Amino acid sequence: MRSTIWSMQAQFAAAKIGKYATSESGDTLEMVERPSGGLSFVLVDGQRSGKSAKAISNIVARKAISLLADGVRDGAVARAASDYLYTHRAGKVMATLNIISVDLLSQTLVIVRNNHAPVILIQENEIQEIDDPVEPVGIRKAIRPSIHEYPLNEGLAAIVYTDGLMYAGERIGQRMDIKRCVQDLLRVGLPDPQEWSSFLLNRAVELDEGRPGDDISVLVLCILPDDKNDVRYLYARMPLK
Amino acid sequence: MRSTIWSMQAQFAAAKIGKYATSESGDTLEMVERPSGGLSFVLVDGQRSGKSAKAISNIVARKAISLLADGVRDGAVARAASDYLYTHRAGKVMATLNIISVDLLSQTLVIVRNNHAPVILIQENEIQEIDDPVEPVGIRKAIRPSIHEYPLNEGLAAIVYTDGLMYAGERIGQRMDIKRCVQDLLRVGLPDPQEWSSFLLNRAVELDEGRPGDDISVLVLCILPDDKNDVRYLYARMPLK
DSSP: OOSOOOOEEEEEEEEEEOOTTOSSOSEEEEEEEOTTSEEEEEEEEESSSHHHHHHHHHHHHHHHHHHHHTTOOHHHHHHHHHHHHHHHTTTOOOEEEEEEEEETTTTEEEEEEEOSSOEEEEETTEEEEEOOOOOOBSSSTTOOOEEEEEEOOTTOEEEEEOHHHHTTTGGGTOOOOHHHHHHHHHHHSSOOHHHHHHHHHHHHHHHTTTSOSSOEEEEEEEEEEOOSOOOEEEEEEEEEO | OOOOOOOEEEEEEEEEEOOTTOSSOSEEEEEEEOTTSEEEEEEEEESSSHHHHHHHHHHHHHHHHHHHHTTOOHHHHHHHHHHHHHHHTTTOOOEEEEEEEEETTTTEEEEEEEOSSOEEEEETTEEEEEOOOOOOBSSSTTOOOEEEEEEOOTTOEEEEEOHHHHTTTGGGTOOOOHHHHHHHHHHHSSOOHHHHHHHHHHHHHHHTTTSOSSOEEEEEEEEEEOOSOOOEEEEEEEEEO
Protein backbone atom coordinates (compact mmCIF):
# COMPACT_ATOMS: atom_id res chain seq x y z
CA MET A 1 0.00 0.00 0.00
CA ARG A 2 1.01 3.63 -0.31
CA SER A 3 3.25 5.25 2.21
CA THR A 4 0.87 8.16 2.85
CA ILE A 5 -0.22 8.16 6.48
CA TRP A 6 -3.95 8.61 6.79
CA SER A 7 -4.92 9.71 10.20
CA MET A 8 -8.45 8.30 10.28
CA GLN A 9 -11.04 6.43 8.29
CA ALA A 10 -14.80 6.79 7.92
CA GLN A 11 -17.09 3.79 7.75
CA PHE A 12 -20.79 3.80 6.91
CA ALA A 13 -23.24 0.92 6.93
CA ALA A 14 -26.97 0.72 6.42
CA ALA A 15 -29.60 -1.99 6.73
CA LYS A 16 -33.10 -1.56 5.35
CA ILE A 17 -36.28 -3.61 5.19
CA GLY A 18 -39.81 -2.89 3.95
CA LYS A 19 -43.03 -3.13 5.95
CA TYR A 20 -44.38 -6.68 6.05
CA ALA A 21 -46.41 -7.67 2.98
CA THR A 22 -45.62 -4.55 0.96
CA SER A 23 -43.90 -4.88 -2.37
CA GLU A 24 -41.25 -2.32 -1.57
CA SER A 25 -39.93 -0.12 1.20
CA GLY A 26 -41.19 3.47 1.21
CA ASP A 27 -37.84 4.58 2.59
CA THR A 28 -35.12 5.72 0.19
CA LEU A 29 -31.44 5.80 1.06
CA GLU A 30 -28.97 7.30 -1.39
CA MET A 31 -25.24 7.96 -1.19
CA VAL A 32 -23.31 10.55 -3.17
CA GLU A 33 -19.73 11.79 -3.28
CA ARG A 34 -19.26 15.46 -2.31
CA PRO A 35 -17.51 17.39 -5.10
CA SER A 36 -15.26 19.09 -2.53
CA GLY A 37 -14.41 15.77 -0.85
CA GLY A 38 -16.30 13.41 1.40
CA LEU A 39 -19.54 11.48 1.25
CA SER A 40 -23.19 12.31 1.93
CA PHE A 41 -26.09 10.00 2.73
CA VAL A 42 -29.71 10.99 2.25
CA LEU A 43 -32.43 9.04 4.09
CA VAL A 44 -36.07 9.78 3.29
CA ASP A 45 -39.23 8.20 4.69
CA GLY A 46 -42.25 8.94 2.49
CA GLN A 47 -45.71 9.32 3.99
CA ARG A 48 -47.73 6.06 4.02
CA SER A 49 -46.10 2.83 2.80
CA GLY A 50 -45.55 0.82 -0.37
CA LYS A 51 -45.53 2.30 -3.86
CA SER A 52 -47.00 5.73 -3.03
CA ALA A 53 -44.53 6.27 -0.18
CA LYS A 54 -41.68 5.16 -2.42
CA ALA A 55 -42.68 7.67 -5.10
CA ILE A 56 -42.62 10.48 -2.52
CA SER A 57 -39.33 9.48 -0.88
CA ASN A 58 -37.79 9.01 -4.29
CA ILE A 59 -38.44 12.54 -5.52
CA VAL A 60 -37.15 14.07 -2.28
CA ALA A 61 -34.00 11.92 -2.24
CA ARG A 62 -33.36 12.49 -5.96
CA LYS A 63 -33.56 16.26 -5.57
CA ALA A 64 -31.29 16.15 -2.51
CA ILE A 65 -28.53 14.01 -4.06
CA SER A 66 -28.58 16.02 -7.25
CA LEU A 67 -28.03 19.27 -5.29
CA LEU A 68 -25.37 17.70 -3.03
CA ALA A 69 -23.54 16.48 -6.15
CA ASP A 70 -23.55 20.08 -7.39
CA GLY A 71 -21.82 21.20 -4.18
CA VAL A 72 -24.83 22.87 -2.55
CA ARG A 73 -24.47 23.08 1.27
CA ASP A 74 -26.49 20.54 3.26
CA GLY A 75 -28.90 22.95 4.97
CA ALA A 76 -29.81 24.57 1.65
CA VAL A 77 -30.35 21.11 0.16
CA ALA A 78 -32.92 20.24 2.84
CA ARG A 79 -34.75 23.54 2.31
CA ALA A 80 -34.76 23.05 -1.46
CA ALA A 81 -35.96 19.43 -1.19
CA SER A 82 -38.80 20.56 1.08
CA ASP A 83 -39.90 23.38 -1.24
CA TYR A 84 -39.63 21.04 -4.20
CA LEU A 85 -41.94 18.45 -2.60
CA TYR A 86 -44.32 21.20 -1.50
CA THR A 87 -44.53 22.62 -5.03
CA HIS A 88 -44.65 19.22 -6.73
CA ARG A 89 -47.43 17.81 -4.55
CA ALA A 90 -49.18 21.04 -3.52
CA GLY A 91 -48.33 20.59 0.17
CA LYS A 92 -50.48 17.45 0.38
CA VAL A 93 -47.79 14.93 1.27
CA MET A 94 -44.91 14.90 3.69
CA ALA A 95 -41.69 13.02 4.14
CA THR A 96 -38.98 12.89 6.77
CA LEU A 97 -35.47 13.73 5.62
CA ASN A 98 -32.00 13.20 7.07
CA ILE A 99 -28.74 14.23 5.42
CA ILE A 100 -25.55 12.91 6.99
CA SER A 101 -22.24 14.09 5.55
CA VAL A 102 -18.58 13.58 6.18
CA ASP A 103 -17.31 16.86 4.76
CA LEU A 104 -13.57 16.82 4.08
CA LEU A 105 -13.48 20.54 3.36
CA SER A 106 -14.71 21.60 6.81
CA GLN A 107 -13.41 18.35 8.41
CA THR A 108 -16.78 17.90 10.08
CA LEU A 109 -19.69 15.53 10.36
CA VAL A 110 -22.84 17.41 9.35
CA ILE A 111 -26.22 16.12 10.53
CA VAL A 112 -29.35 17.62 9.00
CA ARG A 113 -32.72 16.55 10.43
CA ASN A 114 -36.28 17.01 9.27
CA ASN A 115 -37.30 13.85 11.05
CA HIS A 116 -39.02 13.46 14.43
CA ALA A 117 -36.88 10.36 14.99
CA PRO A 118 -33.79 11.42 16.98
CA VAL A 119 -30.23 10.90 15.78
CA ILE A 120 -27.96 9.16 18.26
CA LEU A 121 -24.52 10.70 18.54
CA ILE A 122 -21.45 9.24 20.21
CA GLN A 123 -18.53 11.47 21.17
CA GLU A 124 -15.75 10.36 23.49
CA ASN A 125 -17.79 7.34 24.54
CA GLU A 126 -20.74 9.54 25.57
CA ILE A 127 -24.13 8.81 24.01
CA GLN A 128 -26.42 11.73 23.29
CA GLU A 129 -29.75 12.07 21.48
CA ILE A 130 -30.18 14.86 18.97
CA ASP A 131 -33.90 15.47 19.18
CA ASP A 132 -34.59 19.18 18.88
CA PRO A 133 -38.13 19.70 17.50
CA VAL A 134 -38.34 19.75 13.68
CA GLU A 135 -41.02 19.42 11.02
CA PRO A 136 -41.07 16.94 8.15
CA VAL A 137 -40.51 18.33 4.64
CA GLY A 138 -43.17 19.19 2.06
CA ILE A 139 -46.14 20.21 4.19
CA ARG A 140 -45.71 23.99 4.06
CA LYS A 141 -43.46 26.69 2.66
CA ALA A 142 -40.22 27.63 4.39
CA ILE A 143 -39.62 24.51 6.48
CA ARG A 144 -36.29 24.76 8.32
CA PRO A 145 -34.00 21.84 9.10
CA SER A 146 -32.10 21.26 12.33
CA ILE A 147 -28.37 21.32 11.56
CA HIS A 148 -25.59 20.03 13.82
CA GLU A 149 -21.90 19.91 13.03
CA TYR A 150 -19.08 18.04 14.80
CA PRO A 151 -15.33 17.96 14.15
CA LEU A 152 -14.13 14.63 12.73
CA ASN A 153 -12.44 12.84 15.61
CA GLU A 154 -11.74 9.20 16.36
CA GLY A 155 -14.71 7.53 18.00
CA LEU A 156 -17.26 10.01 16.64
CA ALA A 157 -20.32 8.05 15.52
CA ALA A 158 -23.90 8.72 14.50
CA ILE A 159 -26.91 6.45 14.22
CA VAL A 160 -29.69 7.67 11.98
CA TYR A 161 -32.99 5.89 11.40
CA THR A 162 -36.53 6.15 10.19
CA ASP A 163 -39.38 5.91 12.69
CA GLY A 164 -40.00 2.24 11.89
CA LEU A 165 -37.11 1.53 14.25
CA MET A 166 -38.62 3.66 17.06
CA TYR A 167 -42.01 2.01 16.86
CA ALA A 168 -40.76 -1.56 16.51
CA GLY A 169 -42.36 -3.75 19.17
CA GLU A 170 -45.30 -1.39 19.70
CA ARG A 171 -47.73 -4.11 18.56
CA ILE A 172 -46.65 -6.31 21.46
CA GLY A 173 -46.48 -3.36 23.86
CA GLN A 174 -42.69 -3.50 24.09
CA ARG A 175 -41.20 -0.57 22.20
CA MET A 176 -37.56 -0.80 21.26
CA ASP A 177 -35.20 1.16 23.54
CA ILE A 178 -32.70 2.22 20.89
CA LYS A 179 -30.46 4.23 23.20
CA ARG A 180 -30.22 1.26 25.56
CA CYS A 181 -29.29 -1.05 22.65
CA VAL A 182 -26.54 1.38 21.62
CA GLN A 183 -25.24 1.56 25.21
CA ASP A 184 -24.97 -2.23 25.23
CA LEU A 185 -23.21 -2.25 21.86
CA LEU A 186 -20.76 0.45 22.95
CA ARG A 187 -19.82 -1.53 26.03
CA VAL A 188 -18.45 -4.26 23.72
CA GLY A 189 -16.07 -1.93 21.88
CA LEU A 190 -15.57 0.66 19.15
CA PRO A 191 -18.55 1.19 16.84
CA ASP A 192 -18.66 -1.36 14.02
CA PRO A 193 -21.15 0.06 11.49
CA GLN A 194 -21.91 -3.24 9.74
CA GLU A 195 -22.50 -5.13 12.99
CA TRP A 196 -24.37 -2.29 14.65
CA SER A 197 -26.75 -1.57 11.76
CA SER A 198 -27.56 -5.27 11.33
CA PHE A 199 -28.00 -5.75 15.07
CA LEU A 200 -30.39 -2.81 15.42
CA LEU A 201 -32.46 -3.83 12.39
CA ASN A 202 -32.62 -7.48 13.45
CA ARG A 203 -33.66 -6.49 16.97
CA ALA A 204 -36.48 -4.35 15.55
CA VAL A 205 -37.69 -7.14 13.26
CA GLU A 206 -37.66 -9.54 16.22
CA LEU A 207 -39.77 -7.12 18.29
CA ASP A 208 -42.15 -6.91 15.32
CA GLU A 209 -42.29 -10.73 15.41
CA GLY A 210 -40.67 -11.05 11.99
CA ARG A 211 -43.35 -8.88 10.33
CA PRO A 212 -42.17 -5.24 10.37
CA GLY A 213 -45.09 -2.89 11.10
CA ASP A 214 -43.43 -0.14 9.04
CA ASP A 215 -40.48 0.38 6.72
CA ILE A 216 -37.27 0.36 8.78
CA SER A 217 -33.90 1.84 7.81
CA VAL A 218 -30.82 2.26 10.00
CA LEU A 219 -27.60 4.01 9.03
CA VAL A 220 -24.51 3.89 11.23
CA LEU A 221 -21.52 6.10 10.55
CA CYS A 222 -18.27 6.24 12.47
CA ILE A 223 -14.80 7.70 12.43
CA LEU A 224 -12.22 5.07 13.30
CA PRO A 225 -8.46 5.02 13.76
CA ASP A 226 -6.31 4.79 10.66
CA ASP A 227 -5.47 1.25 9.55
CA LYS A 228 -2.83 2.28 6.97
CA ASN A 229 -5.06 1.32 4.06
CA ASP A 230 -5.97 3.94 1.49
CA VAL A 231 -8.37 1.80 -0.52
CA ARG A 232 -11.99 2.88 -0.69
CA TYR A 233 -14.59 0.13 -0.50
CA LEU A 234 -18.26 0.01 -1.39
CA TYR A 235 -20.62 -2.93 -0.96
CA ALA A 236 -24.32 -3.27 -1.67
CA ARG A 237 -26.74 -6.16 -1.49
CA MET A 238 -30.35 -6.34 -2.58
CA PRO A 239 -32.89 -9.16 -2.75
CA LEU A 240 -34.45 -9.74 -6.19
CA LYS A 241 -38.03 -10.78 -6.76
CA MET B 1 -37.39 -12.53 8.67
CA ARG B 2 -40.33 -12.21 6.31
CA SER B 3 -41.90 -15.22 4.71
CA THR B 4 -41.70 -13.79 1.18
CA ILE B 5 -39.56 -16.05 -0.97
CA TRP B 6 -37.02 -14.08 -2.94
CA SER B 7 -35.63 -16.09 -5.76
CA MET B 8 -32.25 -14.39 -6.04
CA GLN B 9 -30.09 -11.64 -4.64
CA ALA B 10 -27.72 -9.15 -6.24
CA GLN B 11 -24.40 -8.23 -4.65
CA PHE B 12 -22.08 -5.44 -5.72
CA ALA B 13 -18.65 -4.54 -4.38
CA ALA B 14 -16.05 -2.05 -5.45
CA ALA B 15 -12.48 -1.27 -4.44
CA LYS B 16 -10.74 1.90 -5.51
CA ILE B 17 -7.32 3.51 -5.04
CA GLY B 18 -5.66 6.64 -6.43
CA LYS B 19 -2.42 6.84 -8.40
CA TYR B 20 0.61 6.91 -6.13
CA ALA B 21 1.47 10.35 -4.73
CA THR B 22 -1.69 12.08 -6.00
CA SER B 23 -4.04 13.70 -3.55
CA GLU B 24 -7.13 11.98 -4.92
CA SER B 25 -8.26 9.39 -7.44
CA GLY B 26 -9.39 10.74 -10.82
CA ASP B 27 -11.92 7.90 -11.02
CA THR B 28 -15.45 8.48 -9.79
CA LEU B 29 -17.83 5.70 -8.80
CA GLU B 30 -21.43 6.50 -7.94
CA MET B 31 -24.42 4.35 -7.11
CA VAL B 32 -28.06 5.26 -7.52
CA GLU B 33 -31.40 3.54 -7.09
CA ARG B 34 -33.44 3.13 -10.28
CA PRO B 35 -36.90 4.70 -9.86
CA SER B 36 -38.49 1.66 -11.52
CA GLY B 37 -36.56 -0.76 -9.28
CA GLY B 38 -32.97 -1.91 -9.15
CA LEU B 39 -29.58 -0.25 -8.81
CA SER B 40 -27.17 1.43 -11.21
CA PHE B 41 -23.44 2.03 -10.86
CA VAL B 42 -21.58 4.66 -12.84
CA LEU B 43 -17.79 4.39 -13.15
CA VAL B 44 -15.89 7.25 -14.81
CA ASP B 45 -12.17 7.65 -15.42
CA GLY B 46 -11.27 11.27 -16.18
CA GLN B 47 -8.39 12.12 -18.52
CA ARG B 48 -5.05 12.65 -16.70
CA SER B 49 -4.87 12.16 -12.93
CA GLY B 50 -5.36 14.04 -9.66
CA LYS B 51 -7.58 17.08 -9.25
CA SER B 52 -8.15 17.85 -12.95
CA ALA B 53 -9.13 14.24 -13.71
CA LYS B 54 -11.43 14.24 -10.69
CA ALA B 55 -13.18 17.40 -11.88
CA ILE B 56 -13.83 15.78 -15.28
CA SER B 57 -14.99 12.41 -13.95
CA ASN B 58 -17.17 14.17 -11.42
CA ILE B 59 -19.20 16.18 -13.95
CA VAL B 60 -19.74 13.09 -16.13
CA ALA B 61 -20.76 10.88 -13.19
CA ARG B 62 -22.99 13.60 -11.72
CA LYS B 63 -24.85 14.06 -15.00
CA ALA B 64 -25.23 10.29 -15.41
CA ILE B 65 -26.61 9.58 -11.92
CA SER B 66 -28.96 12.52 -12.10
CA LEU B 67 -30.47 11.20 -15.38
CA LEU B 68 -30.59 7.60 -14.11
CA ALA B 69 -32.43 8.83 -11.00
CA ASP B 70 -34.96 10.46 -13.33
CA GLY B 71 -35.61 7.10 -15.02
CA VAL B 72 -33.76 7.82 -18.28
CA ARG B 73 -32.65 4.59 -20.03
CA ASP B 74 -28.97 3.70 -19.68
CA GLY B 75 -27.94 4.14 -23.33
CA ALA B 76 -29.51 7.60 -23.48
CA VAL B 77 -27.73 8.50 -20.24
CA ALA B 78 -24.32 7.66 -21.76
CA ARG B 79 -25.09 9.71 -24.88
CA ALA B 80 -26.27 12.66 -22.77
CA ALA B 81 -23.23 12.48 -20.47
CA SER B 82 -20.95 12.50 -23.50
CA ASP B 83 -22.66 15.48 -25.14
CA TYR B 84 -22.66 17.29 -21.82
CA LEU B 85 -18.90 16.87 -21.35
CA TYR B 86 -18.34 17.82 -25.01
CA THR B 87 -20.35 21.02 -24.60
CA HIS B 88 -18.99 21.85 -21.17
CA ARG B 89 -15.31 21.46 -22.11
CA ALA B 90 -15.50 22.21 -25.87
CA GLY B 91 -14.42 18.67 -26.85
CA LYS B 92 -11.01 19.17 -25.26
CA VAL B 93 -11.16 16.48 -22.59
CA MET B 94 -12.28 12.89 -22.54
CA ALA B 95 -13.37 10.35 -19.97
CA THR B 96 -14.22 6.68 -20.02
CA LEU B 97 -17.67 5.73 -18.82
CA ASN B 98 -19.32 2.50 -17.70
CA ILE B 99 -22.89 2.14 -16.49
CA ILE B 100 -23.84 -1.18 -14.89
CA SER B 101 -27.44 -1.71 -13.91
CA VAL B 102 -29.55 -4.39 -12.36
CA ASP B 103 -32.90 -3.41 -13.85
CA LEU B 104 -35.84 -4.99 -12.04
CA LEU B 105 -38.33 -3.82 -14.67
CA SER B 106 -36.70 -5.70 -17.56
CA GLN B 107 -35.16 -8.28 -15.16
CA THR B 108 -31.82 -7.79 -16.89
CA LEU B 109 -28.26 -6.77 -16.24
CA VAL B 110 -27.45 -3.82 -18.51
CA ILE B 111 -23.81 -3.06 -19.34
CA VAL B 112 -23.01 0.23 -21.06
CA ARG B 113 -19.40 0.81 -22.18
CA ASN B 114 -17.56 3.86 -23.42
CA ASN B 115 -14.30 2.47 -22.10
CA HIS B 116 -11.51 0.67 -23.98
CA ALA B 117 -11.07 -1.55 -20.92
CA PRO B 118 -13.15 -4.71 -21.47
CA VAL B 119 -15.87 -5.90 -19.12
CA ILE B 120 -15.55 -9.49 -17.97
CA LEU B 121 -18.81 -11.41 -18.00
CA ILE B 122 -19.53 -14.75 -16.38
CA GLN B 123 -22.54 -16.80 -17.45
CA GLU B 124 -23.01 -20.46 -16.56
CA ASN B 125 -19.41 -20.66 -15.39
CA GLU B 126 -18.13 -19.41 -18.77
CA ILE B 127 -15.88 -16.34 -18.80
CA GLN B 128 -16.19 -13.94 -21.71
CA GLU B 129 -14.68 -10.54 -22.45
CA ILE B 130 -16.94 -7.78 -23.73
CA ASP B 131 -14.52 -5.71 -25.76
CA ASP B 132 -16.26 -4.42 -28.85
CA PRO B 133 -14.56 -1.20 -30.01
CA VAL B 134 -15.91 1.99 -28.40
CA GLU B 135 -14.83 5.59 -27.97
CA PRO B 136 -14.50 7.49 -24.70
CA VAL B 137 -17.05 10.23 -24.00
CA GLY B 138 -16.64 13.95 -24.56
CA ILE B 139 -14.24 14.13 -27.52
CA ARG B 140 -16.77 14.66 -30.31
CA LYS B 141 -20.49 14.97 -30.94
CA ALA B 142 -22.70 11.88 -31.23
CA ILE B 143 -20.50 9.33 -29.43
CA ARG B 144 -22.34 5.99 -29.18
CA PRO B 145 -22.02 3.55 -26.30
CA SER B 146 -21.81 -0.23 -26.56
CA ILE B 147 -24.84 -1.75 -24.80
CA HIS B 148 -25.23 -5.37 -23.73
CA GLU B 149 -28.12 -6.88 -21.82
CA TYR B 150 -28.39 -10.24 -20.06
CA PRO B 151 -31.31 -11.86 -18.23
CA LEU B 152 -30.82 -11.99 -14.44
CA ASN B 153 -29.89 -15.59 -13.67
CA GLU B 154 -28.01 -17.23 -10.81
CA GLY B 155 -24.28 -17.14 -11.37
CA LEU B 156 -24.40 -14.16 -13.73
CA ALA B 157 -21.50 -11.85 -12.86
CA ALA B 158 -19.69 -8.88 -14.33
CA ILE B 159 -16.32 -7.33 -13.55
CA VAL B 160 -15.90 -3.73 -14.59
CA TYR B 161 -12.72 -1.69 -14.19
CA THR B 162 -10.78 1.36 -15.23
CA ASP B 163 -7.61 0.92 -17.29
CA GLY B 164 -5.38 1.30 -14.24
CA LEU B 165 -6.14 -2.38 -13.60
CA MET B 166 -5.18 -3.41 -17.16
CA TYR B 167 -1.87 -1.58 -17.09
CA ALA B 168 -0.86 -2.64 -13.58
CA GLY B 169 2.59 -4.25 -13.67
CA GLU B 170 3.56 -2.58 -16.94
CA ARG B 171 6.42 -0.75 -15.20
CA ILE B 172 8.03 -4.07 -14.32
CA GLY B 173 7.16 -5.60 -17.71
CA GLN B 174 4.59 -7.95 -16.25
CA ARG B 175 1.11 -6.77 -17.13
CA MET B 176 -1.75 -8.14 -15.09
CA ASP B 177 -3.68 -10.99 -16.77
CA ILE B 178 -7.12 -10.10 -15.45
CA LYS B 179 -9.00 -12.88 -17.24
CA ARG B 180 -6.55 -15.43 -15.83
CA CYS B 181 -7.03 -14.04 -12.30
CA VAL B 182 -10.80 -14.36 -12.71
CA GLN B 183 -10.46 -17.95 -13.98
CA ASP B 184 -8.46 -18.79 -10.85
CA LEU B 185 -11.04 -17.10 -8.61
CA LEU B 186 -13.92 -18.89 -10.31
CA ARG B 187 -12.28 -22.27 -9.74
CA VAL B 188 -12.58 -21.66 -5.97
CA GLY B 189 -16.36 -21.13 -6.05
CA LEU B 190 -19.26 -18.79 -6.74
CA PRO B 191 -18.32 -15.14 -7.28
CA ASP B 192 -17.88 -13.25 -4.00
CA PRO B 193 -17.88 -9.55 -4.94
CA GLN B 194 -16.12 -8.30 -1.81
CA GLU B 195 -13.35 -10.89 -2.00
CA TRP B 196 -12.97 -10.65 -5.76
CA SER B 197 -12.80 -6.86 -5.97
CA SER B 198 -10.27 -6.68 -3.11
CA PHE B 199 -8.22 -9.53 -4.58
CA LEU B 200 -8.04 -7.92 -8.04
CA LEU B 201 -7.15 -4.49 -6.64
CA ASN B 202 -4.53 -5.88 -4.26
CA ARG B 203 -2.97 -7.95 -7.07
CA ALA B 204 -2.72 -4.82 -9.24
CA VAL B 205 -1.15 -2.77 -6.43
CA GLU B 206 1.36 -5.59 -5.84
CA LEU B 207 2.32 -5.62 -9.54
CA ASP B 208 2.76 -1.84 -9.30
CA GLU B 209 5.08 -2.51 -6.33
CA GLY B 210 2.78 -0.74 -3.87
CA ARG B 211 2.80 2.50 -5.91
CA PRO B 212 -0.13 2.44 -8.37
CA GLY B 213 0.92 3.93 -11.73
CA ASP B 214 -2.64 5.10 -12.35
CA ASP B 215 -5.99 5.39 -10.57
CA ILE B 216 -7.48 1.90 -10.23
CA SER B 217 -11.14 1.00 -9.67
CA VAL B 218 -12.75 -2.45 -9.81
CA LEU B 219 -16.46 -3.20 -9.51
CA VAL B 220 -17.76 -6.75 -9.21
CA LEU B 221 -21.45 -7.53 -9.50
CA CYS B 222 -23.12 -10.89 -9.21
CA ILE B 223 -26.47 -12.59 -9.01
CA LEU B 224 -26.48 -15.24 -6.31
CA PRO B 225 -29.00 -17.75 -4.99
CA ASP B 226 -31.62 -16.56 -2.54
CA ASP B 227 -30.63 -16.76 1.12
CA LYS B 228 -34.12 -16.02 2.51
CA ASN B 229 -33.10 -12.59 3.70
CA ASP B 230 -34.94 -9.55 2.41
CA VAL B 231 -32.79 -6.93 4.10
CA ARG B 232 -30.86 -4.53 1.89
CA TYR B 233 -27.34 -3.69 3.01
CA LEU B 234 -24.98 -0.90 2.07
CA TYR B 235 -21.43 -0.40 3.30
CA ALA B 236 -18.82 2.22 2.45
CA ARG B 237 -15.36 2.95 3.76
CA MET B 238 -13.07 5.87 2.98
CA PRO B 239 -9.69 6.96 4.34
CA LEU B 240 -9.57 10.50 5.78
CA LYS B 241 -6.61 12.80 5.54
